[in-house]
Amino acid sequence: MIRLLVALLSGALFGVGLAVSQMTDPTVVLGFLDMFGDFNLALAFVLGGAVGTTTVAFHFVLKRSKPVFADLFQIPTACTVDRPLVIGAAIFGVGWGLSGYCPGPALVGVAGGVQTAMIFLPAMLAGGLAHRLWRLRG
């Protein structure tokens, strides 16, 4: 039960962070990606603040033998750079650049009542499912 509460509060903090940092505004995101035009540097501060925090915090957290409320850390074990990683990331980047939405801000945008997020999110879920089905059959 306590783990559900942690997940709820962690999700809430993440959502507040996305909205405060304007990651939920696709025009701000696209402005950051528009390196050769009307460039908006603000998102570099968002990523810097987030990655700076996790880099320091994870260093100390992962020194522990186990998490506070669980038996083990469940960290991705893959460590080789393979084709699905690179091709998948490239496909994701094209979609991000076309819309200004990545998964987190799309979810928050739907909750915030933004119509373009409501169009984007079902397509995103369909794309994720399509890949999982394709991988199961392939």
Next chain:
Amino acid sequence: MNVWLVALLGGVLIGLSSAALLLFNGRIAGISGIVYSLVKRPDWSEWAWRIAFVIGLMGAGGATMHWLGQSTPSPAGTPTLLLAGLLVGFGTSMGSGCTSGHGVCGLGRLSKRSLVAVLTFMTAAIITVYVVRHLLGGAA
């Protein structure tokens, strides 16, 4: 407050959220993975924490957007949004992560795979915006 400071503060909140999930539950706050695995895991305990995370994310994030009066839509039209959604969904599933899993968490634990993923999706997104805005003269 200064716009750079607000951006930095928002980033730190995102980082703290990810650190808390790892410290207390031992889990990575990768949003694409959390969402897609909702559909394939019948195991209640695996399902429940992901649902709780998404409820918190959407509830608090949506409320903050309302509080800030934030409602800017994407400049992309419906066909582009649908195509972009399919690409983001397919790509983040195939590449095992998005901006949160690879960007915020993966870089934080110094993963080489995540560094490659972040450089790849950033480059692809920057090229896409360049093509749409400056070569095609489109809205996005």
